[in-house]
Amino acid sequence: MIDLTAGLASFLAGARIPAAVREKAKRPLIDTAGVMLSGAGSEVAPPLIRYLDAHHAMGPGIVLGTARTAPAEIAALVNGTFGHALDFDDGIVSAPVHPSSVVVAALLAGAPRLAGPALLDAYVLGVEVAVKLAVAIGIEHYHRGWHGTGTLGIFGAVAALARARRLDPLVTQTAFGLAASMASGVQRNFGTMGKPLHTGWAARNAVVAVELAAAGFSAAQDALEADSGFFAVYGNDRSDPGRVLNELGNPYAIDDPGMSLKRYACCYASHRPIEGLLALRRVLNFSEHDIESVRCVLAPGSLRALIYPRPRNGLEGKFSLEYALAAGVIDPRYSLWTFGDEAVNRPAAQALLPRITVLEDARCAVGDAHAAARGPSRRGFVEVHAVTRDGQHAMSRVDKLPGSPDQPLEWSELRAKFLDCAGAAGLDAGRAGSAFDQLAALEHCENVTSIVQLLRR
Structure with a gap:
């Protein structure tokens, strides 16, 4: 049996992201921030805000597109749900998964004070793990009714947080083990608020898994690959977990095949x-x-x-x-x-x-x-x-999918989409434009909190 969980943890601790891959990561990360803002103006926002109020939820986490703050795991829940609320977030041609909203929501909540380069690296690695696991488990996972954004996105979010917080690999293995018991999301909820909740729930659970692991909680160290582990339960005869470690960073999914950014706010x-x-x-x-x-x-x-x-x-x-x-x-x-x-x-x-x-x-x-x-x-x-x-x-x-690497959105289209999304949340166009420009120069940012503050009302 391969040591998949341990191998992932080791990779995350030592991976060095090429500058060209970081540069490619900026566009989908900016796009994700924008679609989260659009979710703040969508119909999922009122019940989520009522949920915050009912639980008197306040804390250091910023809820994008609002004036609210919340505990880290609740901010991840809300921002992640916002990110998928309008089905406007990105995807990738190699797997039926929308990794970015889960990963970014978890990072902004669970590691909010990163420098720009560190945020980009953690984002790249989070997407990498989610996508390579999705490819390995195979399309049958989707055909059986699972929503991979929830079931696989959680592992990408754990990976991103593990890198951002520089967790010891053994702690990262524990976090993956906890996440394996939290992975969820079924397609019957497509067309309801339950679908975007899969994204927020995965981000929230990733934050909880990482924080519990860092606090000394225990879990199986081989929960991905073991008998009765994730692949055994959620996979099928064609799943191939053995390919994951060989394909990590070879190439990075952000680089090849690259992310597809949506032109239209639908499936x-x-x-x-x-x-x-x-x-x-x-x-x-x-x-x-x-x-x-x-x-x-x-x-x-x-x-x-x-x-x-x-x-x-x-x-x-x-x-x-x-x-x-x-x-x-x-x-x-x-x-x-x-x-x-x-x-x-x-x-x-x-x-x-x-x-x-x-x-x-x-x-x-x-x-x-x-x-x-x-x-x-x-x-x-x-x-x-x-x-x-x-x-x-x-x-x-x-033949070609609009917004895919074969037919990408221009920077002008991306900016227009970002401003449209910000407008849906009631943000001032000038403020939103400034946030876009600073995100476009993220590699020079010393603390992303200053940018995130611009994405509040």
């Missing part, structure tokens, strides 16, 4: 279809009154998370491909508002839903030998067909 599996629809708008120049039908064809497995053909609110709309396409028929300018309750329940949008058909077809996986092993957002290719009332027809095929 990533809808993004290529949206791009296809927008391409058809440019060809046919249609409006909502012109459309007879829209048909979207995707590779098998692509619709797994898109479970609401007739959404009733914004959360369900984020997991409705029918609505994502209807919204683009009405208005090509997607924004945070597009996936809110008011937008989803527009009579025009609801009237369009019966005219939109989505289906899976094996031919969309032809030419992609690894389609079955990929996450739903990037399997094969996507086709979008539109027919107008006057008989025009056009089809658009989309």
Whole structure:
């Protein structure tokens, strides 16, 4: 049996992050801070604030986008939930996991006074561990209904905190052992507030696991790889924990394949279809009154998370491909508002839903030998067909995932997204712009607390 837990702890203690990898880490870290702000203006915020009030929760942790503070683990819970609230946070093409919101929420709460370079290093390593574990456990983990952002993100957050706090490797092993008993998140809660809670819960539990381990609490030192450990319980016959240690930092996931930053605030599996629809708008120049039908064809497995053909609110709309396409028929300018309750329940949008058909077809996986092993957002290719009332027809095929390393967001797009997210939390544009600029120069920051203060109301 491999010594996976011990090997991870040793790697975290000694890893040296190349300057080029640090530089690549800035964009997704900035993006994550922005989407956390957007969560502070979302529908998950009021019940979370009521939870803080009910428990009289105050402490050193800053709750982004608000004037609140909280104990570290509660700040991690809230900020992590904010980060995934609008499904606007990043992903990675090699695994169905959104690691950044979990890792960043845990770092800001559990190690708040880091210098910029140390924060970047801890973030890189947290993402690295979450992604390499996700790849090793395999896509079947997702197919069985687990939400990898919660079940695997917790280990990335523990890894980041272990590096940030320079834990002894044996203490780190204990923290991983505790985290193995805290990993959770099921897909049945997609389209509800329970889904972003998976992210916050993972960040919160990582902070608790690290603090308990540092205080002398005990746990199994081989909880990842042992019989009845994490891989044995959450994995399957195709899981391969033996590959993790060989692949750590070789290359770093932040560098290759790189992070994908979302252009649209909905499930990533809808993004290529949206791009296809927008391409058809440019060809046919249609409006909502012109459309007879829209048909979207995707590779098998692509619709797994898109479970609401007739959404009733914004959360369900984020997991409705029918609505994502209807919204683009009405208005090509997607924004945070597009996936809110008011937008989803527009009579025009609801009237369009019966005219939109989505289906899976094996031919969309032809030419992609690894389609079955990929996450739903990037399997094969996507086709979008539109027919107008006057008989025009056009089809658009989309292969590349928007916002991915193959088609990245420009810095100007990232800044615009950050300011839009900050505006949703009620932050002043000038203050938000200053925070963005300082985050963009994070390698020169001596204490990130000064930047985080700008992200408060």
